[in-house]
Amino acid sequence: MSDEVEKLSRKRRRLLIFMAIAFAIWQLAGLEMFSDLAGVDRRLTSFASLFAFVVWAVMLFILMRQRGVKRAPPKTRAALDDELVQQNRMRAFQTGFWVMLLTAGLVFTASHFFRIEGNVAAQLILVAGVVGPMLAFARLEGRDA
């Protein structure tokens, strides 16, 4: 049972890391501000954004389907969502809160020097709020593995 739990746990962790990176690229590469800052062709960043979206959607499908988890015995499923996982999830959300707050502070400070549209600011804060907890959870799950 333990091997199966660790295998599925590792798979979930890997998926979360890839999803977080794909989500960040999808959202940030789509911003006009990003292509201006990077000094590259807008079509290139749009393609990168679209590609990242496809990767993210495929990863989400795999994560939602969770074929291995659904076929696993009840004890294995319980172990995949045991107390440590629940605590890690809670801590990841706490980290996400602070990451969002920090991002909001940085965007607010930057807005004194650069022109930042409201929708762009909201998008940056949302990306931080989604990516922060995912990476934090992956890091916590990798601890003492």
Next chain:
Amino acid sequence: MPDHPDLQTALKHYRQAAGLTQADLAAKVSVSRKTINTIENGVFVPTTVLALRLARVLDCRVEDLFSLRD
């Protein structure tokens, strides 16, 4: 870093005395091996329910498994 530096655990001692591996004990209480490892290392403090389950499997009291440092 430990959740509660004041807490010390004898889980490893009792588990080894019972002739169980971390994976064996984890399977008996429906948690992952990593959870048992983090409890033994003092990184994770289990809930009362899990502590009672561990004590039941290892045939001891919760106070035998967990105590406060002097």
